[in-house]
Amino acid sequence: xxxxxxxxxxxxxxxxxxxxxxxxxxxxxxxxxxxxxxxxxxxxxxxxxxxxxxxxxxxxxxxxx
Amino acid sequence: xxxxxxxxxxxxxxxxxxxxxxxxxxxxxxxxxxxxxxxxxxxxxxxxxxxxxxxxxxxxxxxxxxxxxxxxxxxxxxxxxxxxxxxxxxxxxxxxxxxxxxxxxxxxxxxxxxxxxxxxxxxxxxxxxxxxxx
Numbered sequence: 001x002x003x004x005x006x007x008x009x010x011x012x013x014x015x016x017x018x019x020x021x022x023x024x025x026x027x028x029x030x031x032x033x034x035x036x037x038x039x040x041x042x043x044x045x046x047x048x049x050x051x052x053x054x055x056x057x058x059x060x061x062x063x064x065x
Numbered sequence: 066x067x068x069x070x071x072x073x074x075x076x077x078x079x080x081x082x083x084x085x086x087x088x089x090x091x092x093x094x095x096x097x098x099x100x101x102x103x104x105x106x107x108x109x110x111x112x113x114x115x116x117x118x119x120x121x122x123x124x125x126x127x128x129x130x131x132x133x134x135x136x137x138x139x140x141x142x143x144x145x146x147x148x149x150x151x152x153x154x155x156x157x158x159x160x161x162x163x164x165x166x167x168x169x170x171x172x173x174x175x176x177x178x179x180x181x182x183x184x185x186x187x188x189x190x191x192x193x194x195x196x197x198x199x
Contacts, residue, residue, distance in 0.1 A: 017127065025133035026124055028198075032135065037198030041134055 002061040005034045008052040023047040068121065068131030075118050082111055106181045113188040139194035147187030154182035 009019055016034075020027045023044065032038035033048070040048065042056075049056045086107060093100070121131040132140075158178050159170045170178070 017129070020129055024130055026129050026136065027127075028195075029133050029135045032198035035198065038135055044134060 001036055001039065001063065003034055003036065004054075004059055004061070005030070005048065005052065008054060008059070012052065014052075019048070019051060022051040068125055071131065072118055072121055072125075075114065079111055079114055079118070082107065103177060103181060106185055110181075110184050110188055113192065117188075117191070135198075136195075139191060142194055143187050143191035146190040147183040150186035151179050151183035155179045158182070 005019070009016070014022075016030045017027045020030045023030075024047070025044065029038065029040075029044075030048075033040050045056050045060065049059045052059065086104065090096070090104075096104075125131050155175060155178075159175055163169055
């Protein structure tokens, strides 16, 4: 799964730590989500999408196998 | 607040383990080889526990949570691996020692092995999953 978190963070000039504070998780969690190494819960995905003023569909790119 | 309480409890536990180990070493006249290995494993576990506590404190100081859903998830996974290791170590290690050395371990030795192996597997799994991401 790919994400657009890094791109949107850059757009809003947010660091990983800023975003982590906004959604109440550790910085490493944002890092691993960005790298595609961790699949967030639906609640966290929703919170991140809300923080980046977008939707879950727009934020996460699901690839067909 | 809950995270701070957890850190205080964990720090007290680490201190109690170190004090117990210190008192044990003072009371022991002669330390055998297997005791050195056990003490070494305990010290590694204490060191890794201190690292986890320090990591939580660092996050809290930055205004981030001490634990989040990823950390809770990897704690559960590491706990599962530690549990499996406890079961297998209780069965396999005494059997292997009996076959190889012809020496039957008593219940106290087996309990110590189970605690050390499961604790070691838990901490190593936790750190591995922590670095890997999930």
